[in-house]
Amino acid sequence: MPRSPRPSHDAYVRVRGARVHNLRDVDVDIPRDGLVAFTGISGSGKSSLAFATIYAEAQRRYFESIAPYVRRLLNQIPAPQVKEITGLPPAVALQQRRGAGGARSTVGTLTTLSNLLRLLMSRAGTYPRGMTDRLDSDAFSPNTAVGACPTCHGLGRTHVVSERLMVPDPNLSIRDGAVAAWPGAWQGVNLRDILVALGYDVDRPWRRLPKRDRDWILYTEEQPVVEVHPQRDRGEGIYNGRFWSAASHVMHTLTNSKSPKMRERALRFVEVGPCPTCDGTGLKPEALAVTFAGRNISELSALPLAELAEVLRPTAALTDPEPAWESSLSGERSDVAVTLAADLRDRITVLVDLGLGYLQLNRPAPTLSPGEAQRLRIATQLRSGLFGVVYVLDEPSASLHPADAEPLMRVLDRLRAAGNSIFVVEHDMDVVRRADWIVDVGPGAGEGGGHIVYSGPVAGLRDVEGSATRPYLFPARRRAPRRAPREPAGWLRLRGIDRHNLRNLDVDLPLGVLTAVTGVSGSGKSTLMTQVLAGIVRDHLGLPAPAEPDDEEPGGPGAAPARDGATTTAAADVHGLDAFDRLVSVDQKPIGRTPRSNLATYTGLFDAVRKVFANTDGARERGYDPGRFSFNVASGRCPTCQGEGFVTVELIFLPGTYAPCPTCHGARYNAETLEITYRGATIADVLGMTVDTAATFLADVPAAARSLRTLLDVGLGYLRLGQPATELSGGEAQRIKLATELQRAHRGHTLYLLDEPTTGLHPADVELLTRQLQDLVDAGNSVMLVEHEMSVVAAADWIVDLGPGGGDAGGRIVAAGPPDQVASGNGDTARYLARVLGSPPRRRAGA
Known part of the structure; x- marks a missing residue:
């Protein structure tokens, strides 16, 4: 247990004797009231210092001030192994989380803005005549019993189990497998025997059975238990069998099964469409009858955030509001309305400042790009108005295009100017250069790391030769010559793509080369690659639906694409799929959900x-x-x-x-x-x-x-063989998946899809990864990746740049071609790509 810290009146956080994970009895002094960057290669110990030591100690001190019973209910980081930390203010941590919520999560729920909007509708909305009592705020949520539409239960869509799908061939008998929706075991023996015991003819063609019999077999909610005498000569005795209708099997699987494959099979027998009662909103009619500024809550939630802020502006700016009790049917001019509208608009403004004004509150969380989800988390945490605290952030620029990182840095600058300390674990050298102080940890990873290589002003790192960060923070002026881009071996041509913000998009993707798909966050990159392209190629190869990560050994990604919720997106025309006989999709999702997977x-x-x-x-x-x-x-x-x-x-x-x-x-x-x-x-x-x-x-x-x-x-020599999957970062998980694929024979004709593979990687690790990707291409494969790291984009043979903005402002091809051609054009990617391109490319041997 650390000793009680001595009072410190200087301007430094002083750490003495830190021994968390691989930290080697570390002593370091870190200034407050500035932007401090913690750097080092992956596994060097920088997160152990910033989060598992400094933030963990701040959290421990805070929890000591609250009641033990309450403390027991909170998720706490273990107390750090450290002799002493002095000068430590209260701390707020923002660590990366993989994923962006469940199927019902939206931008509004992730940011808690939906809570405020529901309260605004409840207390300040305009009610129709005849509604004398105001609705509670829960009545405006499709996720509550009082607010959910009774027909679709808040989903906004209905699932109808149809006879046409459950019985695809009515000329078959039940014995021959007419009811395709029944599980295989029941198809072959159990249900057949139970129906025989109930007196049904299982040998007559389905279409010739009476309709009342067909309806009962398919849809009854009865579950009779009957004594069954099996019609099989296998020695079984009499048993009691319970009947389940085909529709009951389907709906039970959809609502209770944890297996994605089983749920996908069940969906084959279901027709999905907008709910006719709520028109897809998921809400009861009473909630939809209440309006604010002439719109109901569903219509307000569908507005882009920037437009929603403008709708709220007149109310938020009222200078002579009425007392709330004087407003009966409408409270839009009440003092409550002013307070709620102003707070809601201020919170939305932070998101707009971060470049997310195109998002809507009802945007489903699973459709968000990693960069969008990252900025939403940051905005939610940073709109607190605190001062005098330490914000500890884990790679705030991760998954962001360089153009998106600029507004983020402006927000961090405002936090710093308000009297806060900003500690960031960061790999983006552009962000590190803007820091006031740098703590470089290393020099290596794992047992080779855990030391303070340098702690001081950023410029001082230039003279530290043992730093792995130094050559990337202060690159040599003369760059090594680049090789000329490879010539495509063919083309994959997609026409008329229509999904999310991709509207009738035509794109040509070269084969046999390294292709980088770029663009600002939300421009449609992940939609194009990990959803549309992955779905089309998967269907072409007859691959099953992606499965959940497997916690059982041996595990491994196989040839199935990542679980990204991708579904087949019809394109008007597709050419070139015959070039592939295998699909490998590598993402940053965990390799397992429990410590047993490693x-x-x-x-x-x-x-x-x-x-x-x-x-x-x-x-x-x-x-x-x-x-x-x-x-x-x-x-x-x-x-x-x-x-x-x-x-x-x-x-x-x-x-x-x-x-x-x-x-x-x-x-x-x-x-x-x-x-x-x-x-x-x-x-x-x-x-x-x-x-x-x-x-x-x-x-x-x-x-x-x-x-x-x-x-x-791939630079993972520092990891332990038995290191639990739950301790691995997203970047480490992705490299493990890639290494698992690299150990297979490189037979060529494989399409490798990677979604931001450099997230969480130090520039030195990025170089290792880039070499492996180039080797895959040299072996005759096609490698396509979504990427923001401009050094990797510069090393590609072909670039497809989407944009020009995010959301509805994106989804179009801004530029396509070799790196030099794209860099010479206009747009955000061209501007940053031109910075990393040095001397003209050299010609490849034999070119």
């Missing part, structure tokens, strides 16, 4: 490791197979912690905490399993090795060595 299990190298241990003399003598060395199998794992390596400790009136398992001490395995060694190491020792160490230790195990080599190639 780097070793996901890449598949753990299979090879377990086989090695099973082939040792000790294992063969005891009859241990490879399964014995899995921490997910009861025979080999520790019985106390069930193979997790830690146990939950419940503390009365204090938050629960985790502690190493008292039986296995974090090893995950039982004592008998740990008696087996390979080259002097147990299976737990191998899981504790870094990729760097394991690459030497397992060099004579070909299957494992190949996986480890690719992990090294």
Whole structure:
């Protein structure tokens, strides 16, 4: 437990003896009231210092001031291992989160603006005559029982299970599989036998059954249980069978199944359309009858934020409002209306200042680009009016086009001017150059990091030769010559694309080269690549729908695209799909949802490791197979912690905490399993090795060595083999997925789709990744990526720049061609791309 800090009256946060994760007893002084950038390669320890040490200590001190019972209900970061921190003000953290909410989440719910708008409608809306009582604010939400439309339950659309889809061939009998909506097992035996017991003819063609029988079989909500005598000569005795109609099976799967594949199968039998009662709004008619400025809440939520702010402006500017109690049917001129409208407009203005004025409150969260979601989170946190605090931000420029980073920096500058300290973990050198102070952590990653390489004004880093950040922050004036762009091996031509803000878009994508799709956030890049293109190619190759991340070993991405909610988008014309026989989509979604999924299990190298241990003399003598060395199998794992390596400790009136398992001490395995060694190491020792160490230790195990080599190639040598998936950043998860693909044979004719692969990467790691992508192209594949990092865009062979703005202002092709051609044009991408392009490209050998 850290000692009580001594009072500090100087202008520095002073950290002494920090030992969190890989930090090596770090001492550092960081100035307050300025912009401080924490830099270093991925895994160097910069987040451990900024978040797990400085912010964690600030949170611990705050929680000590509140009641223990309340503290127990809050999600707390573990107290940091540090001797002392002085001069630390209260802190607010904004860390990156992958994803942007569930299916019902919208821009309004993510920013809490919908709460204010509902309150405005409830207390200051204009009510029609006949409605004498004002509605509660919950009545204006489709996600509440009092507000949801009774027909669609707030979804805005209805799901109708139709006979036409459930019985595609009415000439078949039930015995022959006429009811396609029934699960396979029921199709073949159970339902057939139950229907026979109920007296139905399962051998007559479906179309010849009486309509009342067909309707009962498909739609009844009855679930009779009958005694069944199976009509099969397999020795089964009499059993009781419960009948489920086909529609009941479909709707139960849609609402209760956690399997995306099962839900997608169920959707095949459902016709989806706008709800006829609420016209797609999800609200009850009473809520839709209330208006403000002549619009109901659904119409206001559909306005672009910039336009909504203008609608609110007249009310927010009223200087002579009426008392609320004097307003009966309309409260639009009341003092309550002025207060709520002004607050709502001020909050919207922050979003407009960040370049998000084109978004609507009803925009579904899953349709947001990563850059849009990032700025929404930042705006929600920063509109607090606090001063004298430390804001700790995790890569605020991540997923942002350089043009989008400019308004973000202006917001941070305003926060700093208001008397706050801004601590940012950052890889964008343009942001770092604007900092007042830099703390460079390293020099390497993992065990090779954890030291303060430099702490001081930004200019001083120029003289620190051991810094991995220095050459990128202060690049040499002379640049290495660039190679000439590759010539396309063919073209993929898409015509008439219509999805989100892509309206009748025509685009030509070259094959056999590295293609970068660029543009400001919300311009349509992810829609084009990870939804439209991925869906079209997936359907062409007959690939199944993407699945959830698998927490079971061995895991791996296979050939399916990422789970991005993509559905097939019809294009009027598509040519060139025959060039692909495989699709690989690599994104930043987690490689698993629980600590049981880790780097070793996901890449598949753990299979090879377990086989090695099973082939040792000790294992063969005891009859241990490879399964014995899995921490997910009861025979080999520790019985106390069930193979997790830690146990939950419940503390009365204090938050629960985790502690190493008292039986296995974090090893995950039982004592008998740990008696087996390979080259002097147990299976737990191998899981504790870094990729760097394991690459030497397992060099004579070909299957494992190949996986480890690719992990090294993408700069992940510092990760432990058993590092839980829940501890990995999005950038690390994406590189693990890429490494898993790189270890496969490069047979060519594969389309690789990557969505912002450099997010979360230091420029040194970006160079490693870029080389791997170039190797994929040289092997005869097509690599297409959505990217904001201009150094990667400059290394591409072809660029497709979308824009010119976001939302309705985007969705068009601004420029397309080689980097030099795009850089010579107009637009935001051209301006920033021109900065990184140096000498003219050199011609490729043989060109």
